[in-house]
Amino acid sequence: MITATGDSRRRAAAAVDIGGTKVAAGVVTSDGAIIGVSHRPSRGVPVAEAAALLAEDLRTAIASARADGFTVESLGVAATGRHDLATGRLGAIDAVLSGWGGSSLPRDLASSLGVSLSALLNDADAAALAEGRLGAGVGSDPCAVVTIGTGIGVALIRSGAVATGANGAHGEFGHISIALDGAPCFCGARGCWESFAGGGAIERAWLSGDPARQEKSAGEIFDAAAAGDVAAGAIVEAAVHATALGIANIAVAFAPATVVIGGGIAARWDRFSAAVDAELRRRTPILSVQPTIRLATFGADAVLVGAGIAALDARDAKVSR
Structure with missing residues (x-):
């Protein structure tokens, strides 16, 4: 911070x-x-x-x-x-x-x-604004910012501003389907990236495997996997695979110069990096750009910083009118 x-x-x-x-x-x-x-x-x-x-x-x-x-x-x-x-x-x-x-x-x-x-x-738009304007995305245009916490958010920064949809709408890239036979998601689809790799989904997967298990946070499940717990390892592996596919799909769809990784998962990125790099290499025949992967400068504070920057931008725009 x-x-x-x-x-x-x-x-x-x-x-x-x-x-x-x-x-x-x-x-x-x-x-x-x-x-x-x-x-x-x-x-x-x-x-x-x-x-x-x-x-x-x-x-x-x-x-x-x-x-x-x-x-x-x-x-x-x-x-x-x-x-x-x-x-x-x-x-x-x-x-x-x-x-x-x-x-x-x-x-x-x-x-x-x-x-x-x-x-x-x-x-996700707030985190992207912080990282694209002041953080790990500075000098990269366009820059995709992926925030993996309880859920998964993705936003694209072009020329220092968030690229939004119609009427300023935010696109929910964390809800792209990466496994058509996957579990149902609250969004109405099946096999969403978030339903495998969001912190909430990881915690639910742990409990659904055995009702007698004690609740664990996503971080504790990662720790258990690192310690050799087979069930935790399978959940983490599914999250890693889903994230590799999700980031590769961002690279294919948007051709960003940089993909910035933020949220709580950034602290565990050593568990993801090899799989993401391998998936990006597999997509080489179709990729226009091989993006650089960077960890967020602001870490868990990126959303808070972005909310403040957005308020200052709006205030400045009002004063200048």
Whole structure:
């Protein structure tokens, strides 16, 4: 994590990253430094309770930033799915966070803090904005950013901006089918990349193999596989294979100069890298570009940083009009 020092940087925004297991908050400066970062659990936490805790954390962070001479007038919120900035509501994210879908948390939080809700965006788009503008994707055009956490998000950066679909829509590349006979996914398809390699899917696969097993986090399942657990090893191998196919499909579809890997899985990339490299070599006859694979500069903070940058961009655009 980059932390701010009291220097000439004076533009900053409050930011929130809503993930499937945790929510992060802090103040992000224009060069991607974070002031007063906090982390709270999100899974199983009522949205009203989470909103109150976020407001408390962000008031402290904003006070620290202002004491250092930063102006904080806007808020950026990033979360999985599609959201409505006009109403300040989260989209249909109940499959990831039960009870949070449709919540006015972003709007209410901005009102509580006395700042403008300037950005409400998909978490993969936020991570891509951070890495493409300030991180591992700088100098690469186009750059694909893959965020593998509870789910899988992919976004493309062109000329420093997120390449979106119609009306600014976010494409869900984590839901491409890579095994037509695979398990059903909540999205309506079968055999999605995310249904093999997302952290939530890895945890479900562990429990479904034997109801008597104790719950494990995705990280613990990776550890068990490394220690020789056969069942954990099979789950991890499926995740590795799915990710190799997913990244190769990104290379075929978008011909990026660089693919940046972020999210919690980046810390386990040594388990994935050989399989991904091998799959990319197999696709050589069709690939226009062999992309460089890089790990994210901002790591687990990429979504939070991107939410802050998006808020600053929106604020600047409003002022310039």
